[in-house]
Structure formats: structure tokens, C-alpha cells
Amino acid sequence: MFIFSTAMKVEVTRTYLQLGSAGQLNAAYLNDAVARIERVFECPASFYRYLYREVGRLYHWIDRLPWTDNEIHAHLARPEITLWVMYSEAAPGGYFELERHSDGSIEIAYFGLLQEFIGRGLGKHLLTTAVSQAWKDGANRVWLHTCTLDDPAALPNYVKRGFEPFKKETYFTEIAPEERLRVRIEGS
Numbered sequence: 001m002f003i004f005s006t007a008m009k010v011e012v013t014r015t016y017l018q019l020g021s022a023g024q025l026n027a028a029y030l031n032d033a034v035a036r037i038e039r040v041f042e043c044p045a046s047f048y049r050y051l052y053r054e055v056g057r058l059y060h061w062i063d064r065l066p067w068t069d070n071e072i073h074a075h076l077a078r079p080e081i082t083l084w085v086m087y088s089e090a091a092p093g094g095y096f097e098l099e100r101h102s103d104g105s106i107e108i109a110y111f112g113l114l115q116e117f118i119g120r121g122l123g124k125h126l127l128t129t130a131v132s133q134a135w136k137d138g139a140n141r142v143w144l145h146t147c148t149l150d151d152p153a154a155l156p157n158y159v160k161r162g163f164e165p166f167k168k169e170t171y172f173t174e175i176a177p178e179e180r181l182r183v184r185i186e187g188s
Contacts, residue, residue, distance in 0.1 A: 007174040007175060007176050008174070008175055009172045009173070009174055009175075010172065010173060010174075010175045011170060011171075011172055012147050012148050012149055012170065012171055012172070012173055013147060013148045013168060013169070013170050014145055014146070014147040014148075014168065014169050014170075014171065015145060015146055015147070015155065015165050015167075015168050016143060016144075016145045016165065016166055016167040016168070017143065017144055017145070017146070017158050017159075017163035017164060017165050017166065018105075018141055018142065018143040018144075018163060018164060018166050019131060019141065019142045019143070019162055019163055019164075020141055020164075022132075022135040024162040024163075024164075025128065025131050025132070025135075025161060025162050026160060026161050026162045027128045027132070027161075028121075028124035028125060028127075028128050028160075028161065029125055029128055029129075030121055030122070030125040034088055034089045035086060035087070035088045035093070035122060035125060036086070036087050037084055037085070037086045037087075037126065037129050038084065038085055038087070039082060039083065039084050040083045040084065040085050043072075043076055043083055045068075045069035045072040045073060046069075048072050048076065048083070049064075049065075049067075049072065050092075051085065051092065051095045052064050052065070052110070053065065054114050054115075055094060055095065055110075055112035055113065055114055056110075056112065057115075058115065058151075059112075059149050059150050059151065060149045060173065060175065080099055080100040080101070081097065081098070081099055081100075081109075082097070082098045082133075082137070083095065083096075083097050084096050084097075084098070084129070084130070084133065086113075086122065086125075086126050086129075088117060088120075088122065092114065093113060093114055093116075093117035093122060094111075094112055094113035094114060094117055094122060094123070094126050095110070095111075095112070096108055096110060096111040096112075096126060096127075096129075096130040097109045097110040097111075098130065098133065098134055098137065100137065100139075103140075103141075104138075104139065104140040104141070105139060105140060105141040105142070105143055106134040106137060106138075106139035106141075106142055106143075107142075107143055107144060108127075108130050108131070108134065108142065108143070108144040109144075111126070111127065111130060111144065112151075113126065118151070118153075123153065123157055124157055124160070124161065127157060127158070127161055128161065131161065143166075144158065144163070146158060149173075
């Protein structure tokens, strides 16, 4: 195994998926009283940053890391954005962020679990809740995207819930040495 000290360019495939109607959702709720999902109003910037950083730390979520507190507050204050947190036994276990678009669609813009909560069936429960909330909010279409840097279970979870791919694109990004090691191990 080689450890490199400089970032390396990697090719990434991003897949966009959608549900065109509420009936397409293959719901997978958990009958588990310890998992609850709540909308967060007036989220502290530090808590938002924590969720984003911890859920995305293994998946190259870097776009919002440099955001200031004011940028986070301004983003979350937009009327088209809602933030939802899943708690498991009172600890934050994951979140999703919905964004309404001008065409009437709602995007699941961010979605994921903290590492300690993966593998318990909570992801399908959280996704089912996110999709159901988007329909309750009046979506005419619910969509999201994933990429080859995401958890390997992400795309299969979306497809099992009924999402259908509608677009793919390829791009290049720089991966830091510690991220490359994870990608190499998981991709092997």
C-alpha cells in the first residue's frame, strides 16, 4: 500500500435520481420508538456544521466546510430550505435537507447518517421520511443525486425506495491522501 502526500485527481460519476409520484415510493419505516425525526428551526451554525462535517467526512463533502456562521444562517433562513434531524436514543444520528425549486420539485439536497448509525436500517427509514415530507410539502417531483464517492449502500438504497436514474455526469475532483486510502480500500 502506498501513501501519497499530495492530492490526486479522481474521476467521479454523479447519478441523479427521481420519483415522479408519491406512489413510486417503496416505503421502509422502522417501528422503532428510539428513532425520531424532527424539523430544526433556527439551527445553530455549529450544529449544522457538525452534521455536515460528520455525515460527509468519509464522502468528500467539502463544499460547505468553509461557510461562515452568517452564510449558514442565511442559507437556512431561505424559505425553500428545511432541515430535519434524526435522533436515535437522544443522539443525533443523521439528517436531511430539503430544497424546493422554482419548477415545483423538491430536492433532497443533503442526506445521510453519522458513521455510528450505519447498518441499523436507519438510512431507509430516514430516506422514506425525507421523501414523504417532500410530498407533504407539495412536491411535483422528488429528486436527489449521489456519486461514486458516497457510501456504496447509497445508490442501492435509493433504487430500493423506488428512485429511478434520469441523468449521469462525470467530473474530476481532488482527493486528499487520507480520502484516497479510503476510496482505494472500499473500491478494491
